[in-house]
Every structure is written in C-alpha cells, then in structure tokens.
Amino acid sequence: MERLALLAVTAHPGDELPVAGTLTYLAQAGVHVALACATFGESTLPLLERWEEALPQRAAEQEHDLRCACARLGVAEVHLLGYHDSGAEGEVHVPGTLARAGTLEVVRKLIGLIRAIRPQVVLTLEPGGIDRHVDHVAISDLATQAFFEAGNHEQFPEAGGPEIYMPAELYYYGLPEGLLRLAGLPGPGSPEDEIKVRRDVTQFVGHKLEAARCYRNGVEGPWGRILQIDPRERDHLLMVEFLTEAQPQPAYDDAIDPHSHMFAGMP
Numbered sequence: 581m582e583r584l585a586l587l588a589v590t591a592h593p594g595d596e597l598p599v600a601g602t603l604t605y606l607a608q609a610g611v612h613v614a615l616a617c618a619t620f621g622e623s624t625l626p627l628l629e630r631w632e633e634a635l636p637q638r639a640a641e642q643e644h645d646l647r648c649a650c651a652r653l654g655v656a657e658v659h660l661l662g663y664h665d666s667g668a669e670g671e672v673h674v675p676g677t678l679a680r681a682g683t684l685e686v687v688r689k690l691i692g693l694i695r696a697i698r699p700q701v702v703l704t705l706e707p708g709g710i711d712r713h714v715d716h717v718a719i720s721d722l723a724t725q726a727f728f729e730a731g732n733h734e735q736f737p738e739a740g741g742p743e744i745y746m747p748a749e750l751y752y753y754g755l756p757e758g759l760l761r762l763a764g765l766p767g768p769g770s771p772e773d774e775i776k777v778r779r780d781v782t783q784f785v786g787h788k789l790e791a792a793r794c795y796r797n798g799v800e801g802p803w804g805r806i807l808q809i810d811p812r813e814r815d816h817l818l819m820v821e822f823l824t825e826a827q828p829q830p831a832y833d834d835a836i837d838p839h840s841h842m843f844a845g846m847p
Contacts, residue, residue: 584843585612585699587747588655589690589723591678591715592621592665593646594799598710599703599753600653600788601781602821607654611843614697615650616659616690618719619678623665635664635674641797648794653787657697661689670714678715683722688736690726695745701842702727702747706754706770706824711801724750727827749842750827755802763817765805770822777823785818 586606590596596603596615607613620639643660650658663686666672666679678686694702704723709716729735731746754770761769781788792799792807799807806817825842 583612583698584610585614585697586701586703586843587694587697587699588613588615589702589704589719589726590615590617591705591709591713591719592619593617593642593649594621594792594795594801594803595705595716596646596649596653596655597788597792597799597803598755599821599823600649600791601784601818602703602753602779602823603655604653604784604787605779605781606843607656609843612657612697612699613653613655614657614659614693614699615655616661616693617646618661618686618722619663619665619715620660621665623667623672639664645795645797649791652791652794659693661686666715666718668711668713678718683725686722687726687729690723691730691736694726694730694747695743698745699747701749701751703751703753703823706752706774708754708768708770710754710770710803712768713801720752724826748828749825751842752824752826754822754824755806756822759817759822760802763806763809763813765802765809769802774824775822776825779821779823780819781821782819785815788818 588596603613620642622635622638622642647658663678663681664674664676666677670679705716705720707720709720727747727750731744733744756772756775757769758772798804806814
C-alpha cells in the first residue's frame with residue numbers, strides 16, 4: 581500500500597500555525613507529514629546593533645522552536661532550506677536571504693524534497709502570502725513551481741536521485757481578510773473569494789496553542805496578532821482553517837466539501 585504523505589512548504593518558523601490543526605489531524609490519521617521551511621525567520625526578533633553577528637544564535641533558536649512546534653503537531657520530519665529572513669520589505673541586507681536566492685536554486689531544493697518524500701499533497705501559503713511579506717509571496721510561487729516541475733524528466737534530473745515524482749494535489753492556505761477585520765486586526769489577509777475550503781479543527785485548538793507556545797520570542801504577522809487577543813475570541817478564531825485546492829481545480833460542488841479531495845476517504 582502506498583504511503584500517504586504531505587509536504588508543507590513555509591517561509592518562516594511559525595508559518596505552519598495557520599494550518600496546525602490540519603497538520604495534526606492528518607498526522608494522527610496516519611499521514612506522513614513533512615515540513616520544509618525556507619528561512620530561520622531571524623528578522624522577526626528585535627534588532628540588535630550587532631545584528632549580523634547575532635544571526636547564528638538567532639537561527640539556532642528559531643530552528644529549535646520550529647522543531648518544538650512541529651513535534652507538538654506530529655510532523656514527522658522537518659527540513660530547513662537554510663536561508664535568512666528577508667524582512668517584510670526585503671530590506672535585510674545580509675548574504676543568504678531568501679529574497680537574494682536564485683529561483684532555480686530554491687526550486688531545485690524543493691524538487692529534491694518532493695522526489696525524496698513523495699507526497700501526494702503539497703501545501704503552501706496562498707499567492708499573496710497572507711500579509712504580502714516578500715518571503716511569504718516568494719515561497720508560495722517557488723513551491724508552486726516545484727510542484728509542477730517535480731514530475732518533469734527534463735528539470736533537475738539530479739535533484740533527489742533519478743526517480744521523478746509528481747504530487748497529485750496542491751493546496752494553498754490563508755487567513756481571510758474579513759476574519760481579520762472582525763477581529764479588529766490589520767490585514768491585508770487573503771481575498772475572500774480565494775478561500776474555498778473551511779476546515780473545522782475545533783478538537784485541535786489545544787495542539788495549535790501548544791505549538792505556538794514553543795516560540796519563545798513570539799510570532800509576528802496576522803497570526804501572531806490573533807494569538808494576542810482575548811482568549812475566548814482567539815479560541816473561536818482558531819477553530820477553523822482556510823484552504824484552497826489549487827491543483828487540480830475542483831468542481832464547484834467539490835469546493836464546498838472540505839473532505840472531497842485531500843486524502844479523500846480518510847475518517
């Protein structure tokens with residue numbers, strides 16, 4: 581029997597939290613859940629005068645917290661692509677940021693992971709990156725390119741060995757702009773018409789909060805602000821996760837059923 585597997589592709593530690601319930605549900609149902617994170621997310625921490633010298637320690641701290649969070653969610657394997665956070669506007673001027681990385685270099689790494697892990701499903705941020713952070717927008721585009729090229733005989737034949745592999749489904753995740761407005765939080769969030777699947781993850785809210793607590797320096801962006809609001813309102817917002825099936829394009833009737841495609845037939 582073929583192993584069921586999912587690869588989540590994110591930009592920064594903490595980016596997995598908006599779909600933490602989905603990852604936990606799938607892991608508990610027997611899916612092999614893997615996560616690839618492009619950067620160490622160092623610029624989400626307060627800046628110091630000797631910032632560049634602090635990068636190695638900060639990267640180690642962020643990696644530790646990411647692995648802690650993934651362990652709480654049941655993620656079976658974690659891969660870091662090794663880049664530095666580019667900053668919200670790509671303003672971090674140190675070597676090795678994701679914004680300065682070559683597209684082919686990053687796509688090659690992701691294709692190697694896809695061919696090695698062989699996931700039926702790839703999951704990444706929606707094209708706008710939820711908050712338009714340059715790394716979030718970039719990783720959505722790069723993961724999408726890797727999804728389509730992993731099964732191409734002519735693309736990167738050396739990546740991940742000789743066996744090519746084409747995943748079956750590509751999903752995006754986001755936070756609707758309306759949800760952020762209702763919570764009184766700054767956006768922009770994901771356009772409402774781009775959210776097609778709303779998954780009820782009420783039973784995994786505790787797991788999501790435990791994973792969030794792994795981040796000793798907090799989490800920035802819309803997700804971090806949700807974690808800071810009144811606990812009753814916060815927990816209500818955490819009960820639903822928002823996804824869109826990007827490939828293959830679902831029929832309308834399928835789009836309103838959150839269980840119609842991703843590992844269909846699972847309980």
